[in-house]
Amino acid sequence: MREQQKNISKRRWLVLLFACLTNLCLGSVYAWSVFAAPMAEYLGTITGTGITTADLAIVYTVANSVGPITMISGGWINDRFGPKKVILTGGVMFGCGMILAGLSTSVGMLMVTYGLLGGLGLGMAYGCTISCCVKFFPDKRGLIGGLTTAAYGFSSVLLPPVINLLVEKVQVKMAFILVGITFLVIISVSSLFMFSCPDGFVPEGWKAPEKQAGGQKETDKDWKEMLKSSIFYLMILLLMSGAFSGMMIISQASAVGMEMIGLSVAAAGIAVSVLALFNSFGRILAGFLSDKIGRVQTLTLACFLSVGGNVLLYLCGKGDLILFYIGISIVGICFGAFMGVFPGFTADQFGAAHNSVNYGIMFIGFAMAGYFGPTIMKNVYYKNGSYTQAFLIAAGLSVAGIILTVLYRMCKKREK
Template identity: 25%
Template sequence: MLGLCLILLTMTYGIRFSFGVFFQPLQEDFGWTRAVTSTVFSAYMLLGAVFAVLCGWIADRYGPRIVFLAMGFLAALGLGLSSRVDSFWQLLLSYGLLVSAGNGATYPLVASLASRWFKERRTLALAISTSGVGLGSFLFPPFSSLTIDSYGWRTSFLILAALSLVITTTCSLLLRRHPSERALPSEEMGPYQGGSTPNAGVGGISGDFSLSRAMKTRSFALIGAIWFFYSLCLFMVIAHLVRYAIDLGVEPLQAASVMSIMGITSIPARISAGILADRFGRRWVAIVCAAVMAVSMLWLTLSSGAFMLYVFGAVFGAAYSGLGPSTNAIVGDTFGVRHLGSIMGALEVAWVSGAAVGPALAGYVFDSTGSYNAAFNLAVGASLVIVVLVVVVTRPQSKDTSPTVGEISG
């Protein structure tokens, strides 16, 4: 099951991180500005939040197989149609809408699926399955660049469409629900024992929160804020790091390699963080990772050359990748796993909002001041806010929506 989740995320994030490779040829062929071309990806990200909520709701009721089958078809259709576009609005519909419908919900669905199947070592399971993010960002951009150079961007879109259809469909047919989900879930809550879903059987079903009930709690708002600030920092770096490095006088190839270092580092870091989180507590690992993110962003403001940027890429890549599975596991610990697909889909709205605000904020700051330092310092503060939020998030009481006094060991 973990292997299937990893492959699905590798495909999704391979497509997502490859858009930057298509950026220049699309500009050259159609004469679009950077702002216009970027709008397609912004629409893709924003619409992904809508589809995450919808797909999470469907998966909670009918299982993941039918959802991923439909998503695989839509992603392939969108990529195939993208190879035939002749105008901006056509690409906005084919890529911004259809491809978003095809893979915008993959991460929360994979996270909820892994959480359902693995209770005792949930964070490690999430770390392994979500390593597809780093693997996809490492493998697919150079592959797409090679196919564009050899056959053109239209054919490259078609190749991605074929890969998405074959890989996603094959994995979807092999997916299945946890056996315990065949029983009707209980709505009664029991006392929280800490660390894992309370009163849960093997699959963690009894006493889990529904989406509507979870959204009424303070913990839901706090976790949403964690995801927002986390995404803000991450996508600020993804969008502007290469440009920042070039501004420092680093060669473009070296600047791009910083992103590769982030991707490579993230894979072992996710797994290591998962092992440590299951042993010492999810919250402690999340706190450490968020604090290291803050330090690395401060380091970025002081960087003056390629070597310092390479160090940043390695440290930041390890920190952000370790924070992901830890915070995902906290969601399952807080609300249970029965309705985790729809709950994570709703939280995806906060994630996508941060992804939209971070790059735009950094761009505005640079245009206003001629420097990224103020934006990066804001990211330092955002990372420290995550530390505080992780400390105060607790599982709500059984009979009301106020949080309990939980322990930091999570």
């Protein structure tokens, strides 16, 4: 038994490595803007219509919105048949979605292939990699949640220049196909190294905290029990509030830089990369910090910082380059904090046994932020001809996040 425990304690790092490699491929969805302009031009040419990147925005929205569906269903399959099959299926769907996107001849076909098929595959594989790794690392849940989600976020830094080069060399149609084939192969191979964490596994040399004495099973709750808990509703609203600022700014960071600060197209592209870098860094930093000081304390700190970051962006004007970069860096770190901490936070609260499904349901909070953030920012701009008021709304949501962390502590105290 001891030898088996020692072996799994070593193999879990290999699982983490290939989970991060899988997420690096899946995070290419953030590189959509690289595909959008040349794809709009290509579809406009073959259809004889004036298609713009705005017409293709629905494709990106669908790809990001359908993820929770397969995160939940894939989590249910993962709990019964293991992560290998789930990640393989998700990888095939995601890769084929990109390959077929390269063969698309209309916006509708692109929405079905890249948006629907690719988005469903993304949700299935992404949710499985995170929940699988969190189960293997009860001693480092925050850090592991940060690393697995950071790999996903770092894709937005690493892949755009590669994809951009491909588009220039072989045109957008073939770029979709080549990237799709590459990701399909990488994720399929990675799935072979994934396996389920054995029940009752404890890492070698680690002892569960006293509050878990009696076994993790006593705290495990399935999705039905989770939905009966008032804590769940505070957490999902907290996730939506915390992710709102990041999703709002990520959706239009380049346009914000050009319109508010007067950046050139190239400089605005650098701003997007800076935001992505701090987003990835925030996931790892906050995950590590949450293992030391606690999940809710880390999230409270992130909310306070987010208020400050949004206020700085509200105060920005033409030429305020330093203020702008400080603002988006803070927002990037805070957004990353929520994405890195919440997988472990969910497992801590409702147990690791059903975390595949539970975190999939919790992720609906992120999907809501992904819809309301960009929508509100767009509407504010159309109404006022400026983005500035949107940052006050985002700051208000961060204040709401602080209030939710206070309510969470009150509920936990009442439970005890």
